[in-house]
Amino acid sequence: MVVFWHGHRALLRVTRGRLGLWRPRPGRWGAMRLTTTGRRTGRPRQVVVGYFEDDRNLVTMAMNGWGAAEPAWWLNLKDHPDAIAQTRDGSRQVRAHRAQGEERERLWSRWAEIDDNLDAYAALRPTETAVVVFEPRDTAGAGA
Template sequence: MSKARDEPPRLPPRWFVRLAWTVHRGIYRITRGLVGLWRPKPQGWGTLHLTTLGRRTGDEREVILGYFEDGPNLVTMAMNGWAAPEPAWWLNLQAHPDAKVVIRDGPRLVHGRAARGDERVRLWSRWREIDAGLDSLAARRSAETAVVILEPGAGPEL
């Protein structure tokens, strides 16, 4: 194999990734949610708007994430643009697992948790079907990337 094939895919600079996230959230806010969210397509992913409570402040924190559906559950990854630290939304969700999501079909309350064991293997394989470069991207991180399950919840309204 050539050296080029052994190298992980190139990622854009961190400043560009952060700018793209900011622009995406801005478009979502300016259009009041009319633009910025889409349903998963067959063999593809969609986007959702997640609202968590800050683990330190208790203030609402918002982020837009990629996801796919697994029965009634929504599945995402705590990847932080493939950077080493855990994303803040995941740390917040671990501290306060009840949250709110908005998907194209409307809002819903959820309870977040990490997939474990065989369930994680199954869901990671599903992500790999969606994104063939997943394993090489995940290898960039020093810790295992959490597969996060957002189950229908009945927690308090945010």
């Protein structure tokens, strides 16, 4: 899984983003490029992640090829939740948060509709896999 994503990121770089990003479709996830701020360096860091849409939000799983370690991009977001999400439709400023409670259950169930093996893969990890929600920054924190 990790090798796939490294190759995918290289494809995006070589084609300058013309290939490698796709929209989610019914029963399938999409691919987006996420730019975070490094928690130690303060420098931009890019990664490609799978996602689906939930109204105006984008949703992904904080997994590292289903390995035990938390992915670096998620650790970066914990310190610096503002990021840039580039989808096939363009870039947008977003703010990340970890889904909790009912929101997590609902979004986990939606991802399980896309990936029949989600629970089996998650069972390989020693800790709960974070469900990460990216809200458009123009509405993030509204009503808080």
